[in-house]
Amino acid sequence: MPADLSPIDKAKFAAARRAVDLIEDGMRVGMGTGSTAAWMVRCLGERVREEGLRLQGVPTSTRTADLARQVGIDVVSLDEAKWLDITIDGADEFDPELNLIKGGGGALLQEKIVATASDQMVVITDASKEVNHLGGFPLPVEVIPFGWQTSRALIEELLESMDVLGRQTTLRLNGSQPYVTDEGNYIVDLHLNRIGNARQLALVLNQIPGVVENGLFIDICDMVIIGGADGKVEIRDINEGSVSNEKIDFAEDDNIFADLD
């Protein structure tokens, strides 16, 4: 492992490295988006190349699709795969029930569709994403460009009656222009600070015309793997009610880092 990898990247790598051990020959695998998911895609690619693992990978963004092809993973669409054995993705926040905020990387729509179409969703993360209450991270809401300002106004009106601490909203930008998702939509970020009832908020946001999806993932995640910079990983399984601890040996993974510039 390169010595200059940051502690956060080491932690993300450890979680990703452990998660790909869950993948078995012939599986259909949802592949998330973001820096942690990118480590997972690289680790998965290594297993494909080294072990001849056969799998079909369904990416949640064009970024992930490009990386997956680059590392030798057979990329198929969700419609081709139809149903997935497992999805592995990062998250922006997770709470004690393994409910999530996602979409910091702008891929929440495809991520939610893919995760929901999977027997199992596994989140890979470093410890900084753990919270008691969701909402410290701005909640992304994907809206269609047509009439987006009206959708935003309706979101703000809705927030008046919601159990949240902050109510500011911002249009996500890419430079001076609106950020555009893979689906051609905009993202409005909600600065809520603390969400009292995430389940209710997730449901009512999606009732607003123009809202395509929101970044609250409720009852979707089955397992969280929390990596540490020292290679320690904690695995929490919400269905089993179990917590286990293991350690990743970074020395075994030099091939993955050999490709990095």
Ligand code: 5RP
């Ligand atoms: C992308 C996401 C990511 O999973 C989330 O933003 C975490 O990213 P990272 O692994 O880079 O911290 O939801 O839409």
